[in-house]
Amino acid sequence: MHIPMTFDVKLMTEVIDFSSILEQCISNKDSDRQRAANILDQFRSENIFNFLQMLLDVLMTDNTSNLSKNVSLVLSWKTIDLVKSPDITLTEFEFFENSCPSLINSFLEAAFHLLNNFPIFAGHLYSTLAIVVYEYNENSNLIQTLCEKLNDTNDLNLVTGVLTALEDICNELILAPHQYYPILQKILFFINFSFFESVKILSLNILKRLICIIDDFLKSPENSQSLLHLLTLCVDNIPLKSVTYRCLGQLIKYQFNIFLPITEKIIEQVANDLNAYSANEDIIHSILYMLQQLTITDICDKFFPYKIEILKKSFEIYFPIFIQLLFHYYQPCLDSHETYNTFKIIIEVIARIVELLPKEISPYLFNFFLHNISAQQPVNKEISCVLISLVITFFNPPLNDQVNNSEQSENNLNNNHELFQILQNLTQLLPELLTSSYARVRESAVFIIMSILNQKELLQYSIHSLLQMMPILINLLNDDPIIASHVCSVFEEMIPFFPILDLDFPTFLSILLNYVNSTDIYFLTALFNCIIKIIEYSNENNLRLILPALMNIVKISIQNPYSPNFSEVLFMFANICQFARDLLNPYVNEFFPLFTNCYNITKNKVIIRTLTYFIKFTHNKVYFPDFINILFNQSNDEDFILNMEKYFLGPFVEISRNFDIRPFISDIFNILLPAMSLLLKNHQNQANIHNKLNYTYFNKISNIVHFISIFIHDYYENSISFIEPTIQILSEPILFIQKVYDDDIRLKFIEKVSSLFKNVIEKTNQDDSRKLLPIIFTFLNNCALSIDVEETGDLQLEYIILLICQVINIGKTEFQRFLSTNDQIKSFINELLKNENLHVAALNIIHQLNVD
Incomplete structure (x- = not known):
């Protein structure tokens, strides 16, 4: 059947067979599938x-x-x-x-x-x-x-x-x-x-x-034993192994006490299966998932001692097998940043075990390193580098307050003589590893340097040797972008040591600026993070020397706003504004018009953040009105509600420390209130009430409430003007606190709203504050319905207690009437009184009400 590309929906329903359109959806012809898809889209939209x-x-x-x-x-x-x-x-x-x-x-x-x-x-x-x-x-x-x-x-x-x-x-x-x-x-x-x-x-x-x-099911010993018996049978069945190991992982994660009786059998089974099915990635991944669940623990976990004991027993068995698997799944090419493969998963499992048991596990890694770092095969060298990086990363000597830092560090290394010897050998081996003809070996050598830089205990013995490798590291900026990005991260960590050793910032920056036109986004991010670190650690003289070159990069980027480095350059410029400040004044007249013109063309919201810092730190009053117009004109943009707290309220808060924004507060609320209603409507139409509304809508409300609190704090004499907008903004969201299934988002929202009410009450007289009582009572009622006092942090509960005390202070009679008709609030206050940490604070409520 021929299906026309355009049609009238009502007419077509009478002319064509709908089932035939559905069949066309999986036609072998692209044109037929496209026509059918167009028709179905129009039916659905109608x-x-x-x-x-x-x-x-x-x-x-x-x-x-x-x-x-x-x-x-x-x-x-x-x-x-x-x-x-x-x-x-x-x-x-x-x-x-x-x-x-x-x-x-x-x-x-x-x-x-x-x-x-x-x-x-x-x-x-x-x-x-x-x-x-x-x-x-x-x-x-x-x-x-x-x-x-x-x-x-x-x-x-x-x-x-x-x-x-x-x-x-x-x-x-x-x-x-x-x-x-x-x-x-x-x-x-x-x-x-x-x-x-x-x-x-x-x-x-x-x-x-x-x-x-x-x-509930597992409370019965018969049920739990039956389940364990069934899983141990399934794990012996080859087609069922993978999913059974996933089940065992879930059992370790959620029902560890049930898993304990089969520990010995599973340790042995895992060793056998890692060997027997080393080529079956599905089974290997499932076993690694199970082991990962075993390592997700800490000292607060009541089963921590049991899990640690299992790991101690099993690692001696598993380590040689892990090494064999690393050799099996080794690939000579570099992994992209997004790649997540079996090799990386094995390393992650080993890393987590080393983190939990550094003293017990490190000797295995030391031994492999010593016997393989000098091998000819690149895989031996790389695995050696990776494993020794883990040892260094999780080297965690006990702290001793009685010994000064340098003496303590020396004692720690003396007590770990083997690590000290390897560290000395590493600094001699690193130049060779960094210049290896194998890319993954070079990358692993860079990881070793990063692990040393992140260990203050070890760094003082290595920093001079590492800085001597700067020429080699600089040369690696010409390497594969993956390696070059890691090198930039290394430089970022080394920069704080430059002034101590009289290294030249301007010269080093001139080298980095040669690479700002790269097209690799990961490398650009790492490169500009490094440049920003130079800006941060430069003194005024150095800033004067490097600023012209940096501003030239900014100018070129503004004129090419679709270049790959544009966002990174803007972020860099925001940092220039923060650290160079007065040095930027000669550039304002040239650059502010360039930025505004770029924004008018691209509508790139990141430019607003850049202009915010530019105006804030240069204190420029000439262009301030133009900047305010840009902020208000955003309200006409389609994506305004998605960005209003970040690129509308946020800039006002930033500049409020340097400029008087009181004349604009009324206009801010005139834009904010309809935008909030539109935000709620959009989420009702497009988002799952129990998921995205939870994370996006209430998070945005919390941020906006926070901004209003800041305005009140800064402009308290106008606090009465915040009462009506506060009521309008919160009247809808507080009704749905119970529907926020994520505890963190719900509690953040409750904390911010409690704080806002508290600030408004503090900064206004009692008569005006009483206007808030109806909405506060609604808020408290919904808090009582949605909060489990035993599961909620003391900080959030204290916010609510303080709010109740303030409410009683401004409207005791009204609160007593509210309390007399609301059993939920009575129960909530009684629960607060049972909390030992909050008992005294909660008694203040009773005291203020004069109730025995």
Whole structure:
């Protein structure tokens, strides 16, 4: 069928068969696929619910092809994922029901019916719908219904479809015991008795997701022993090894006490499998994942001694195998910055073990280094360099307050004679390693220098030798950009020592500036970080000498704003402003117009940050009005709400220390308030209420609240003007504190809002402050509903206590009335009184209320 490129949606629904359009989506011809995609996009944009109904019709109609049903299943779950409630008070299920009643239930029925014939896609659709339902009604029986479908069936397709849906659900939802017990019952049965490996693997994948929440199930010794027995059987089964090791990793991470009885068996099994399946990256990665979970611990972990003991016992066995694996997975070419491969993962596991057990593990690494650093093969040299870098990095001598620093350092090295000897040998070997014909050896040698530079205990014995290698290191700037970027990081660490040793900043900077036109972004970032460090450590005389060359680089970059180094140059210039200050005055008349012209052309927001520093540190009043106009004109930009706290409020806060911005505060709020409403609306339309709104929206609100607090602090005599804007900005977000599922973001928001209310009350008279009482009561009520006192930090709770005390001070009668009608607040205050650290502070509330 020929499908036209443009069409009328309503007309086309009457003329063409919708299922045929779906079939065209996977045509062999690019032109057919593009036409079909255009048509479907227009159907969806016209009315997303009509589009979903059309997809549902294809699924429910018997005579549509399997091909069209497959495409319809995929489009259905992906489209349902796009639908977000425009009203923050409505769940997505309620929004669906209001917009197209029974659509979700009809899709559930269709997906359930198609699980036999289209297991993967129907399973994904069913889980997408189930998640929408469970966010509305956590007591839904959809999981139970799915599990019942597995009763007395050997149909591989059906089992695959149901398990696919259950895996998705377990990935997305935190299930209660009554929800996960039926799932556990089925998957444990399949792991034990299914004839199909694919079913066992799917079941183990679900178990892997559930392990973090099945505490109730594991309370039974019989259940925990049964689970361990099952996993030890699975780890012996080659096709199941990889996913089983992932399960064991989850068990170590979340249920370590359950894992303990099989420790010895797993240590032995891991050694055997690392040897036997060294070429199977999937199995190796899973084993390394498990070992990583064992190393994620610290002294506060109640199982720390057990994990340390396991690592001590196992490392002697594993270390030779790790070395063999490093040789096996070695690649002679340099890894890009994004590369994450088996070689790097093995090194990360070794590094974490060395960090936990430096004294016990270092001898193994020393021994390998001594026997391999002089080998001819580059892989031996590189691994030697990497391992000795780890020893140096995690060299952590005990501190002794009774001994001065130099004496203490000398004693520490004397007590670690072997490391001292190797350090002396290294400084002699490094020139040869840095000039090796093998790039990875050169890179590893640079890592050794970096590890020494980061160890103050060792650095004083090596710095002169390292500085003598400067000519070799400078030559490496011409090397591969990966190595050159590492060299710049080394220079950045060495720069603080230049003045002590009378090294010449201007000459060194002139060398670095030869590379500013590189096109490699990682190298440019490292290079300009190094240049910035020179600016930071230069005295005024040196700044005078280097400033003309730096300003020339800035000028060239402004005139070529799409060059790769543009952002880095702007960041450098911001630092020039901070450290050169008055030295910049001769450049203002030339450069401010250049910057503003560049901004008008590119609308690059980073330029606003640059201009902020330029105005702030030069105290230039001539161009100040032009700068203010730039800030306010941003409100017309489409991306203003995404950038308003960083590039609108932020600059005002920066310059408020140097310029009087009181005349602009009213205009700031006139722009800010509608922008905040638009921000909330956009997140309601586009973001998942329980995810992105959490991180983005409340984070932005917290930042904006912080900026308002700063304005109040700086311009307290105008604090009354902040009351109404504060009420308007916070009236909506404080209603949804409970919906912020991330504790850190929620507590940050509560802390900032409490602080803002406190500042406004302090800086205004009581009559004006009382205007805030209704919104503060709403805020306190939502805090009480969303805060677990036992799990919340004392600092955040103190903010709330201080706020309550202030509220009582300005409106005792109103608070008593609020308290008398709100059991949640009473309970909250009682919980505060139980906290030993907060007891005295909380008693102030009772004292102020004159309640016994």
